[in-house]
Amino acid sequence: MAAPCRKVNYQFVKRSLRCFEPRVIPCRWSNTLRNQIVEKHRHSPLSSTRELVKQQDDPSDVLVPREFRFVHPDFLPYPIWNRRDRVREKLEREDMLKRRAVLDIPEFYVGSIMAVSIADKNAPGKQNRFVGICIDRAGHGLNHYFVLRNAIDGQGVEIKYDMYNPLLQKIEVLKMEKRLDPQLYYLRDAPLEYSTFRLDMEPVPISKGAHVPLNAIKVKLNPRPWSRRWERSNLKGVEPLDDYITEKMKKQKQHPQIQKTWEMHDLMLKARSSIDDREVDQIMNEVYKRKEKIQKEKLQKRGQEGKREGKKAQEVRR
């Protein structure tokens, strides 16, 4: 009745059991450079760019304002420390700054009302303009994106734009303000009045150097069902959702496994969940200097163009 007996291959079994081993930090892909190797070559006594490296590593020559990193979140390093590729970040930063030299990307926050014009071959003027409120802003490096929302003819519309997409021709901030939440996806479950903005809206001027105004509006959500369980997210820009928080949820929240009070003393967890401030300072220093350069060049160009126009006008007069 039994099948003809054969020896079991123990090697095969050992290999097959590997999937049940405890998870180890995954090794790097072959097309990325480990940071230790890059740093070793940067600081080696034989390298020709030692002076440059010293300059880059010591950011004390220029005072970068603290808000700079919040104005330019796209330049922030990749937050996952063991999957971070510094060479890729550096290359992306170069591309981003080159793009910024051509296109003026203004300062904006989630909650600001913006107008974006993209190149559209199907549109009559080859340009397509959309006005909306910024409900989300995320992504690192060249993948940085923002989402605009508006309600047109009673229909809610959202469009996601990649900030460094060459199809973007113009980004204007019509009204610069902040909101109480980092993302405003709850506007999908709120009455359309909160998401309606006129397409021919005039820009609201804001003086340079002024604080970014905070819109502390408390949105009233529609009756349930919602697209997400908003009572579970700690939304500040929404009217209190105490009606939807049950006794069971309150009890569960108090459970020590959920509160995790020990995590605020966990230094390694903090270290691993964020990139070191010193590295962020270095990056922001570099970006700040390059940005200043770009702005100078732009002013020079404008000056030259003005001179040229003046000359042309003189010729015409003659």
Add this chain to the structure above:
Amino acid sequence: MGDNPSLLHASSKASTVTSLKAAGPPSKFTKRRDMQKESRAEKKISIFISKGSNTRKKSFDSELLLRTDNVVRTSELFAVSKMNKIAQAGVCLCKGVNTCVFSVPTQLFSTSPSLNQIIKLSRMKVVDNSMLGRRAELASKPARVIHIYNKKGIGYLGDKVLVAIMGEKKRAYIVGLRQTQKENVPRFDSNNIVLVEDNGTPTGTRIRVPIPSCLRNKEGDFTKILSIATKFV
């Protein structure tokens, strides 16, 4: 003992495994509404693995351990195990048997990710000013997709669909989706369709809502729909 060593060994393993419960949080692929079911039900799968044989993937009750012809390829097991977060595995290293038995407790429910797609029986909102669409809206009986005219069975922006509305079958085009779209393509708050006759002319005379601009380069019946559109986004 010598007749069916695999059987006996497996059954002894089975008894130890029934006492174990699947640990850990639910698999990331399970749907939210199935979370309640998971906490209640758990079923033991016993999968036979044979080295180098041509196999079909199947799951069995403990009684079916007797069968040695239904086997699973090793790679498939690992895929299944990763999907279902296996808590414990037992190995049978029976001497003189050409199959290995992996006895694992798992949660036997459909583990496809939540997809948010237009498939058959999806409810759609008619967005033109046709009488049929208005009637359906007032009677709160939304149009339901019963067929999608592409080889995929999933409706995307600009696809033609067959829709059941107020007891009638009608063709329609998808002009707006609630699904997250690629960048520069608008995402709407409702799944919108425009009703169309069999010859391709739209049933209504005007479309009340904005239409995605990417549909402007579509040819054929779409040009008639674009002619009745008011706004493009």
